[in-house]
Amino acid sequence: MPEQNMSAFKKLFGGLGSRKKEAESTLPPEETAPQPDAAPPAPPKEEPDAFAVPAGNALAKVWSRCAHPGLPSLNPRFQSWSAGPDIPADTLKKSFYKVLRQAAVLSQRWLDMENAGLQARAAAQAEAEKKAAQQADGEQPAEPAAPAGPEPPLDIDEMGEVLVAGDGMAAWLLLLPPSGNGKTLAVKDVETMLSAAKVVHGVSQPAVEAALSDKVYFQLLPIARGTDPVPGTDGWIDEHFSRSYTRTADTESKVVDYRAQSNVQAIAKDAVICDIHLPVPGTPGKRVDGLPVAAPPVKAASVPAGSGTAVSPDGTKLLSLLDGFLEFRGGTFNVKDLLNIPNDVDYSTGNIDFRGDVNIRGDVREQFSVKATGDIVISGLVEAACVEAGGDLVISNGVSGNGQAVIRGKNVRVKYLENCTVYAENLESEYILTSCVYCSGSVTVTGGRGAIIGGQIVAAQNVKASCIGSQTGRTTKICMGVKPDVREEFAANKTELTAIRKEASELAKRATYLKKRMEDQGGRPDARSSREIENAVARITELAEREKALTAQQAELSRQLTSLPTSRLECNELYPGVRLTIGSAGRVIESMIGGCVAVFDPETRDIKFM
Structure with a gap:
């Protein structure tokens, strides 16, 4: 037995030495005192796997009748008997009292047979004494007396019992020795015992045969072992996204680029947030009586499903229901399609690349970028940064681009544009200064100053402004009548x-x-x-x-460039230095023109002012 179990066993079934002394003091003197010529009995060996039997138990009485010293113990032969099946060490500990009661029944049968033999011998002795008395009275001639000698042992058959553990997962064979001319047990006798004990599974035939041939008495010989259930596997989650998203250093330079990395985990619709591994049920076991033993129950994985997420129909994946950003809060993953930035886009946020709408309550600082598949609303201003919206773009305080800012969106509304490049379908602003604007629709510069000064405006449709150019003759290019992408492709x-x-x-x-x-x-x-x-x-x-x-492609592009445009320019003041192009016609404004509307004249194939 393992050392760690010995103390528990001694605590549960301890006091063996005290019970030995008590039992020895209560035995008659002739049973305890050794014979004068006999050698003193050897002290019993301490069995580390043994469990003490109380002195009043029938098994203890059989033990003493067989002239064994001390008190018996139920000793399962774990290590010394290799023929039996391997039974866990704590099986007997859990079933000790049950097994002890079964052993007591067998022992009482042995005692009953001994008592019956003693009574028969006493009756025979009484009959012999009666006959001797009658002969002494002269009724019959006396028979010669038998020579005196030791009485022969009683004839008691070898006995055995199949003892079943309380959990039904093990069975032992307990043998009690024969006496005199008693009969010994055979294999078929043990098979009958097994049938009576309803042991039908896990029986070791070699163990049964070895038990009968080894003749080991007063010990528990393991002969049957149930099949243990095989535990299953609980479900678990394999997450593809981090719960606490942090920026990581570059593996080569060991430097964290706080500008390039965002603190937002962008996620696409139908993206797998985590894999859900379903629980695998265990395999049931079987007791020695053939009854099944259920495998331990398995638990399903706790799925951290929050808003904007759903479990796949087969239950194996947690999916995102929309484009947006992923966050772990309150024990669940949540996907949101509106990203609110309460302050500036700077080193505290990193670059923003988001699937959905973005609302920025501060500024977009120099050298940072904001990209979104939806709309972008910026309450502050944009410095020398990149802002790209898949939808509309609103910049409340304008753009001061320093020649580096790039703005993209469908419908762009901005307070002012300075030293930047803009790509849009339609643009609305209060004034544009030294910027390049490319629109597939119209450009409207009204309200406030309403001026376009310097740079280049390319619009497929109309351009409307309060004034274009400046009194100093600053070069300002206005090109209309064809989409910017057609010109670029051409x-x-x-x-x-x-x-x-x-x-x-x-x-x-x-x-x-x-x-x-x-x-x-x-x-x-x-x-x-x-x-x-x-x-x-x-x-x-x-x-x-x-x-x-x-x-062939160039011919088609040329046709589009030379087709009759319907574009028109509207402005209150058109200053010298403006280079106006509508379709294939172009003109350099040499003197200020007030309150003008410029269109393409198909007859003269030139620009006409109205």
Whole structure:
């Protein structure tokens, strides 16, 4: 038995020595006093796995009848008897009193047989004495007396009992010794005992045979072992996002870039927040009597599902229901589609890249960026930063871009624009100073100063302002009548066409040179030159296909650029230095024009002021 269990066993079934002394003091003197010629009995060995049997128990009486010293103990042969099945050490501890009661019943049967034998012997002795008395009275001739000698032992059969543990997971065989000419047990006798005890599972046949051949008495011999249930596995969660999101240092430089990293965990719709592993039930066991033993219950994982999340139909994933940002609060993951920044976008927040709408109550500081798939509302101003909205963009205090700010959105409303670049569908502002604006719709600069001074305004439709240019003649470009992306694509195609034609010309010259050199060498084959000529011809063919596609595309773009525009310019004051382009017509304003409306005249194919 393990050392850690010995103290518990001694505490539960202790006092063995005191009970030994008490029992010995109550025995008759002839049973306790050793014979004069007999050697003193050896002290009983201490069995670490044994459990003391009380002195008044029937098993203790059988023990003393068999002339064993001391008191008996129920000793399961864990280590010394390898034939039996392996039974846990604490099984007997839990079932001691139950097993002891069963052992007492068997022992009482043994005692009853002994008492019956003693009574039969006493009756025979009485009958013999009666006959002797009758012979003494002269009724019959006396028989010669038998020579005196020790009485033969009583004939008591070997006894056994199958003892079942309280939990039904183990069974032992307890054997009591025979006496005289008593019969010994056979395997079929033990099988009958097993059937009577309803032990039908986990029986070790070698253990049964070894128990009968070894003849080990007064000990618990393990002969059957139930099948333990196999525990299952509780469900668990495998999270893909951090509960407490923190910025991490670069693995190479070990430096945290607080500008590049955001403190917001952006998440897309249908993104997997965590995997949910379902519980795996255990396998039931079986007792020695064949009854099932349920496996320990398993628990389902506690899913941290909050607002904006849902468990997948198969129950294996926690999903985001919308585009937004993820936060862990109150023990659950929550997804929100509106991100509120209560202060400035600076080192405390890092760059913002969010799926949804963003509301910034402060400023966007220099060298930071804000990107959102929805609308962006900025209560402060934007410095030399990048702001990009998939929806509308509102900047209450304007943009001071220092030549570096880039603003993108569908419908952009801003108080003022200074030294920045803007891409939008429609733009509304109070004034624009030295900025580049590209709109696929209209540009409206009214309210306040309502001025456009310097820079370039490109709009596919209309431009409306109080004044354009300045009295100092500052160059201001206004281009209307075509979408900015058409102009950019037309310019890019033109550049690519030039590069293609140049490359094709150089390849053709190289191939011609190689062919002429091979001819000058008498037409002798030159593998390297031949391979280079083949590659040049293949590349020229590829470039010709690309040139054909670009030429067709360029023709369509040119048609869009030269189509009759319906754009118009409206302003109260148009100052000298303004370069106005509507469609394919252009004009440089040389003198101030007041209260003008400029359109494209299809007859003269020029700009007309009304």
